[in-house]
Amino acid sequence: MNVLYSHPDQSLQNHLAGVLKAVQQLWEQRQFTGWETTEEKRRLRDLLCVAAVFHDFAKATSYFQDYILSEDKKKTPLNRHSLLSAIVSYFIGKKILEPQQHASYEPLFLFLAVKRHHGNMNNLFSEVNIPQEERHPLLEQAKAIDYAGWNDIVFHLAPFLPETIKSLHPLTEEQVTQWVETFFEKDIRHWRRKIRRELKPQTVQTTQFYYKYCSLYSLLLDADKNQAAFQEKLRIERKDINSFCVDEYRAKQNWNLEGINRLREQAYREVKENLEQAPGRLFSINLPTGLGKTIISLKAALQLRERRKCERGIAPRIIYALPFLSVIDQNAKVFEDVLRYQPFPVDPFMLMKHHSMVDPYEEMFGDAEYDFNENQARILMEGWQSELICTTFVQLFQTLISNRNRALRKFHRLSNAILVIDEIQAIPVKFWPLMREMLLELTCGMNTDVILLTATQPKLFEPADGLIELCDRQKYFNQMDRVRLFPNVSTKQTIEEFVEGLNLYPERSYLFILNTISSAKELFAELKTKFDEPIAFLSTHIPPKERLKRIREIKAGKYRIVVSTQLVEAGVDIDFDVIYRDLSPMESIVQSSGRCNRNGLRTGTVHIMHLWNGKKGSYAGLVYPKVAIEETKALLQQFEEIKEQELFPLIEKYYEIIKTKLSKSESIKYLNAVSTLYFSGEEDPERIPVSDFQLIEEEYPKIDVFIELDEEARRIWSSFEEIIDMENSLQRYQQLARLKIKFQEYVVSVPAKVENRPPVVNDYFYVGYTSLADYYDPDTGFITEGVTAIW
Secondary structure (H helix, E strand, O other): OOOOOOEEEHHHHHHHHHHHHHHHHHHHHHHHOOOHHHHHHHHHHHHHHHHHHOOHHHHHHHHHHHOOOHHOOOOOOOOOOOHHHHHHHHHHHHHHOOHHHOOOOOOOHHHHHHHHOOOOOHHHHHHHHHOOHHHHHHHHHOOOEEEHHHHHHHHHHHHOHHHHHHOOOOOOOHHHHHHHHHHHHHHHHHHHHHHHHHOOOOOOOOOOHHHHHHHHHHHHHHHHHHHHHHHHOOOOOOOOOOOOHHHHHHHHHOOOOHHHHHHHHHHHHHHHHHHHHOOOOOEEEEEOOOHHHHHHHHHHHHHHHHHHHHHOOOOOOOOOOOOOOHHHHHHHOOOOHHHOOOOOOOOOOOOOOOEEOOHEEEEEEEEOOOOOHHHHHHHHHHOOOOOEEEHHHHHHHHHHHOOOHHOOOHHHOOEEEEEEEEOOOHHOOOHHHHHHHHHHHHHHHOOOEEEEOOOOOOOOOOOOOOEEEEEOOOHHHHOOOOOEEEEEEEEEOOOOOHHHHHOOOOOOEEEEEEOOHHHHHHHHHHHHHOOOEEEEEOOOOHHHHHHHHHHHHHHHHOOOOEEEEEOOOOOOOEOOOEEEOOOOHHHOOOOOOOOEEEOOOOOOOEEEEEEHHHHHHHHHHHHOOHHHHHHHHHHHHOOOEEHHHHHHHHHHHHHHHHHHHOOOOHHHHHHHEEEEEEEOOOOOOOOOOOOOOOOOOOOOOEEEEEEEEOOOHHHHHHHHHHHHHHOOOHHHHHHHHHHHHHOOEEEEEEOOOOOOOOOOOOOEEEEHHHHHOOOOEEEEEEEOOOOOOOO
């Protein structure tokens, strides 16, 4: 009997056995859902086993075997395997579900998961609207199956399969041919009618279909990709983390428990005690900036993890999400320092960072003795297989709401997990209703714990949602007396007028936060003219490497005066005596105030001004929603001075107003798409397809520009040019992936409409070292001509 292959280096039997074993192990860690009865859970597990074994059924054709073993990998309709495998899986799933299958969508979910296990999800109606001309190549494939070889594979897998699947063994050409004919003659029409009739926004009010389907799809994808990449090589043992490591870390710091440190200690103990018996799965830690929320939340997550392990027998993974790339490295370093106080090594399977600027190989295995290549490192990172994952809002929420294969692969990791959402207020207001529904379903249907972490908690949830406050937030806000806010928003000023009336005291440090890059550059120029001393400038038009260097210098006290855009608002650990903030939404003002007198060692001052750009109007109006600016201005105009403890009721009032005035239309359209499985397609009056979801939308078209800023940048660009010239496409891809992170340290995004566009070299906008003066200002970064730069 000939050996059937799934990949050039692996037999089909070995691959399917590995995928089956993997999905069963993954299912055991994710079986605690709130949707189903015990019988329904059993059926879903059986369907997953069908997907694991039959997702590659059509690889048993002679067409595929010739293709996979040939040097010339030319794809044809006859050597493709997903559609026939999906049809066979579908009919086996129907047999398992009888007699419930007539009302159930689960056979369709199984069909879709197998059909799309190498691609992205499409419009559900399109997925079953398969042209009749597809039937002939499928019938040809059915004839070309090596049934003896296939049935022998299933025979060897039988001890690990549910009884309902064993009863369908062995498969014959007649049976598979009949299934193909029946699918095209009967089932396609059935699903078209059912989808038209039932999956309409007016009739579906639940997101459960979406969660069930994405979980099934995700589990299959993860098992399939892991097995194909690692075969028998990957063995990941789960690790315990004792939450006492946080206590030990804090004890070693020898913090003086006076002043603000006393409040930090009090908040730490209160959260710890409240969490011991707190009901539900939706929690909040709402504390003023500077009270150590990062350490408190890590303790809470580890403590809750221990509690859930006792209840369920399985320790949840912790997913810690932040809105800003600039903060992830900082927080991950704190987590690493803390985790060193527990007995296991802090390796990639203990702690992992995942975002667009991380080199998978360096992050996962740069300092560890693992025999994995770059591709395997990427697969491990994208699969979120660590105990603690530190990632971005974009990675998290565009996994939760997505049609993309690569993103949905880790969707199942969101179940039976502990999700810490840091700076929750950074979620755009228009998405509040959407995120409320999606997060509630996580806690109810997926047994996920969610901890919200912020100094300015938005009104995402309703009182009936059961949000548990883990600390008495008002108590801590009432004790804050670090800053005074002085609103001056009724008077509009140009930047020139503002600087004319500005006096800076020599013994104080100053931070100016503006809303746009253009206004920040203009203010910087005016300040340089008026004050004869070094001034630091921060914006995204300065390459990331130089930006981080300046932040380190600011923290070290090199600069007394700093001009920045809002990139310093949250998570950047810098401290000033006086802050001037251009008018912005209330939550942004509170976050900016957190950069002032953080440790309460003196009296800090925050001035809110209203900068004006002549005929173009307010700079705030270029960046923020009109309603947010109007309501903030209306509230601030009631005060001449605001004490820090008065910020709590003020932000509460602001969010109440915003909630009543926010438009729910975009959230409702996305929820309609999620509930009706409208993964892709055209936007209509009731739905925006899931594929269109972007947490952060670009305000204007941008281009990426490489700035050859120093000798290191010159070496990186030279390496880039050498890699581009490589003939081997796989080697070129791997080398570019390795270079990406260092390359991105010198890249800035600028408006696409700039008049001074740099030349394009190797498909990249490039500012060479010898032409820096034409495009780059050493103080303020890329020189934008002919546009108003918003960010």
